[in-house]
């Protein structure tokens with residue numbers, strides 16, 4: 001969910017619940033895993049959609065949805081490559097985390113994947129937009145970094161939820177694994193919730209499909 005900036009324990013970037021020995025830098029690493037898991041889980045009901053299945057193979061539906069849910073953190077690479085300040089519109093958790101931007105981009109991707117306007121494009125656009133929107137909402141639950149420009153361009157305020165139970169992760173693989181249990185434990189309830197919701201949707205849509213297919217003969 002976040003990047004290359006050190007936190008301190010004062011001001012908006014404070015990370016209140018980190019272990020006291022941690023000189024924490026924020027990185028996208030563990031959060032990218034959770035963003036992917038949440039996006040893939042939320043996509044499970046789409047496996048029942050005939051129009052989406054005509055557009056994509058089953059394996060690609062959770063895979064692409066997970067990737068699109070993690071994709072907003074590509075802004076970290078943009079910042080690094082172009083030396084963009086974190087707190088600017090093009091910085092981390094700025095434009096690429098805006099709800100309107102994510103809906104537009106994912107709708108366009110769906111149009112391209114479905115080769116034009118169609119029920120599949122509409123359903124795929126809705127699915128990918130929902131999965132992508134899970135990203136800024138999860139970022140708003142983290143205890144470090146700057147807030148999210150969720151309503152850009154209508155507002156440049158950076159937002160957090162009042163409840164921020166997800167811990168940020170340190171930069172680098174070794175540092176991450178040194179705190180992996182601490183980080184992943186804070187993210188696990190949200191991963192589990194997304195897969196529970198996705199599986200429930202998958203089951204319900206299966207029941208609707210089977211009752212619909214039986215109806216004409218009854």
Ligand SMILES: [Zn+2]
Nearest residue numbers: 001002073139
């Ligand atoms: Zn993010």
